[in-house]
Amino acid sequence: MSARGTVFRETLLGRVRLDGEDRERPVRLDLVARADAVVLPHRTTRAELTGRVRIAGRADDAEAAGELEIAPLTRRRIRYRLTFTLEGRRLELDGWKSLTPARPVTSMTVLPYSLYEKGRPAGSGTLRFPLGTQLLPFLASFRFPRPSTPDPGRHLAPRWVGEPGRTEVWYTTLTDPATGTGVWLHHEVVAPTDGSAAHAHGWAAVFPQDGPVRHARFGPVPVTESPDGFTADGVRVAPGTLSGSAGPVTWSLTETPQGAPVHTFPRWSWRHPWLPASHMLPASRCRYTGTVRYGDEELRLDDAFGASARIYGHGNAQRWGWLHADLGDGDILEIVAARSTRPGLDRLPPLVFLRLLHGGRTWPRRAERTAVGWAGAGRFTADLALPRWQVTGRAGLRRIRVTVTQPPERTLALDYTDPDGSAAVCRNSESADAEITLERWWGRWRPEAHWRLAGTAHAEVGER
Known part of the structure; x- marks a missing residue:
């Protein structure tokens, strides 16, 4: 039997302060992660990220793409790198959840991040996984397809x-x-x-x-x-x-x-x-x-x-x-x-x-x-x-x-x-x-x- 992959969906909500602005704006990420292997905690798994990035009043990009690194034990982190468009500018979101046994829930649900434009800082913020409304849809979204080359x-x-x-x-x-x-x-x-x-x-x-x-x-x-x-x-x-x-x-x-x-x-x-x-x-x-x-x-x-x-x-x-x-x-x-x-x-x-x-x-x-x-x-x-x-x-x-x-x-x-x-x-x-x-x-x-x-x-x- 061929090895299986992993596909799941995740929604993150939070705030961002863009460089040059004196206030924070609401942010929402609706993401789909696709990995060629089953995600297991004892190993590092890399997944393709696609989805939609919305920043109130500034951005709504349904073709955001990037990479997710899932390494809860090997590196004690889950890192998100995502590229999206804001008013014609290409920005990269880079952040990770730092996992720790002392704060298991917070460390698994809070994502501090920074924004970059051509390598230069363009903003920063924090995203959170809303357990109350998104935990069940998140768990129900998991699929483990068999990767195969169409014949x-x-x-x-x-x-x-x-x-x-x-x-x-x-x-x-x-x-x-x-x-x-x-x-x-x-x-x-x-x-x-x-x-x-x-x-x-x-x-x-x-x-x-x-x-x-x-x-x-x-x-x-x-x-x-x-x-x-x-x-x-x-x-x-x-x-x-x-x-x-x-x-x-x-x-x-x-x-x-x-x-x-x-x-x-x-x-x-x-x-x-x-x-x-x-x-x-x-x-x-x-x-x-x-x-x-x-x-x-x-x-x-x-x-x-x-x-x-x-x-x-x-x-x-x-x-x-x-x-x-x-x-x-x-x-x-x-x-x-x-x-x-x-x-x-x-x-x-x-x-x-x-x-x-x-x-x-x-x-x-x-x-x-x-x-x-x-x-x-x-x-x-x-x-x-x-x-x-x-x-x-x-x-x-x-x-x-x-x-x-x-x-x-x-x-x-x-x-x-x-x-x-x-x-x-x-x-x-x-x-x-x-x-x-x-x-x-x-x-x-x-x-x-x-x-x-x-x-x-x-x-x-x-x-x-």
Whole structure:
């Protein structure tokens, strides 16, 4: 088993006197510490610090960064070094808690510090850890993840082993930051329920900001075995590479994964395909470089953002909605809301699977929480009408509201055929709009984060 790391959150409150001022100002630090090892008292552990620094009337920097040295026994101190911006100036906060058995509580909660600008003193103050209000959130924030290098390639290998009545999908969606153009590459293997020969097919679609959506299909053709991805009729999906052609559309892209895999459905459903389908991202986000040609136009991509995803199951849902939203700063929102065609399940409202990666954490902690709630209560809800659809729900002390808009002129309708021969239609937009509001309960609902995406959300609604 690989070694674990440590992640925790800490809030510090206090005062500061800046050089040149004759009074103190309130200060608040909201920090996240990430270490590559489990924090233990008998050794020195260094952690990466990120977070927000607020000085009343002078500074509010949500991108502060630095280092935390945790050495309670080896050096008898916990040292904080943090760089932040104050009115265009870069300041460094340097201070440490001096630990002593004579004053265990005070020495663990009081942080004297100094501020420096280019090595020169710029102020000083004292911060305190408020035990009464922050001890429980601090203890509850501890996580011990397994540090690992993402290997999305292992999730590209085909799952289908020849059984009838299955469908398997590799798809990629991305946005060119220079032009706002969206791209959708879809690759699919369908094994009919009647036992006839499986076939491979797919399509490519381009969503320019200032023109009509362009798309073209390839296949169907016989399935070609590929141990590391998808291969059919010159179209290829392999670790780090996407290439092929469909009618007048051709593409050659390099994919650079960033982030760990994301299982939109419960992780076990990908290993054991007992559900009608399972969905996951080999990497939470990717960057793309290369070219996409459509007609007489060429789109040159340089560090475009998006992601690839995988689906394995028995066919399409009765009705479904999907969203992939790159929120910036490594934050990602992935949603699949679907009503199954299976008897009994087809009477339920759409089940929502929502995964929000925000501030280095995934919420909710369990993928099935948003779909089943607690014994059926507290499920997230989805209203899948077009051109605007919405998902809302609450888990723990947070609640979320997601509103997606797919303008008709930026939405492409395509038909699917399931293994049993039934048909479905999806309406997809790789240049959709989205508004996401995240709130947290602190005696009342208070805003925690808000994102507004204009033309960079990837979304679709499907139905029969």
